[in-house]
Amino acid sequence: MRKKLIAGNWKMNGGLAANQALVQSLLAGLAALRCDVAICAPAPYLAQLQGLLDHSSIFLGAQDVSAHDSGAYTGEVSVTMLREFGVRYAIVGHSERRQYHGESDVVVAAKAQRALAGGVKPIVCVGETLAEREAGKTEEVVKRQLAAVIHTNGHCISEIVVAYEPVWAIGTGKTASPEQAQQVHAVLRAQLKAASAHPERTLILYGGSMNAANAAQLLAQPDIDGGLIGGASLKAADFLTIIAAAG
Numbered sequence: 001m002r003k004k005l006i007a008g009n010w011k012m013n014g015g016l017a018a019n020q021a022l023v024q025s026l027l028a029g030l031a032a033l034r035c036d037v038a039i040c041a042p043a044p045y046l047a048q049l050q051g052l053l054d055h056s057s058i059f060l061g062a063q064d065v066s067a068h069d070s071g072a073y074t075g076e077v078s079v080t081m082l083r084e085f086g087v088r089y090a091i092v093g094h095s096e097r098r099q100y101h102g103e104s105d106v107v108v109a110a111k112a113q114r115a116l117a118g119g120v121k122p123i124v125c126v127g128e129t130l131a132e133r134e135a136g137k138t139e140e141v142v143k144r145q146l147a148a149v150i151h152t153n154g155h156c157i158s159e160i161v162v163a164y165e166p167v168w169a170i171g172t173g174k175t176a177s178p179e180q181a182q183q184v185h186a187v188l189r190a191q192l193k194a195a196s197a198h199p200e201r202t203l204i205l206y207g208g209s210m211n212a213a214n215a216a217q218l219l220a221q222p223d224i225d226g227g228l229i230g231g232a233s234l235k236a237a238d239f240l241t242i243i244a245a246a247g
């Protein structure tokens, strides 16, 4: 049985005072945890979050990591830097980075590889756009995106976390139905099985308008091992409800 993971992706939100208030509310409201919980914060707040989450049961995550080790890469943050702030997870290949920052499958695979080599677990995002879904290309797209990461990281592929995030469901309030999500998760699971000696270890999260009202149904699906939560992770009560639904 895989232990579920509920990860909040704060995206480009937050501020020193707001972060402190949110984390304090979360820590005050956490009951005994049966799942893992993480917060993926903007890079400038990692030091603050490291302090706030010290000795807590919430892990720290980043929203991106460089594909390079160090050097002349202005604006990039290396995995070694992330590790210095106690970061355990790094999102890679989020659709917003693929869409607005031109990240290709190859770049995403290189980022995942660098994260793994540096001791940070990549949360690899895959997902189709609405046009791709309507054209019947969902399977083809997510398999292509995951195949690039498997190709580059074959030997340690069971160490990654996968997040299925249909682009049309992100920030739209339109969630994939539990059946729609499960169907894609099963495809991804089969792909991991074919590539990995320990496919049962790999978590496949769902992301895209997961909220306090729909989390339990999504998390009840056999191949949905947790959630990657945007908007609802910024509200303590909602995030706590989702965490409770994973237990």
Ligand code: 13P
Pocket: 009, 094, 165, 169, 170, 171, 172, 173, 207, 208, 209, 210, 228, 229, 230, 231, 232
């Ligand atoms: P929302 O939960 O706001 O739809 O965002 C999902 C997401 O992109 C998480 O990475």
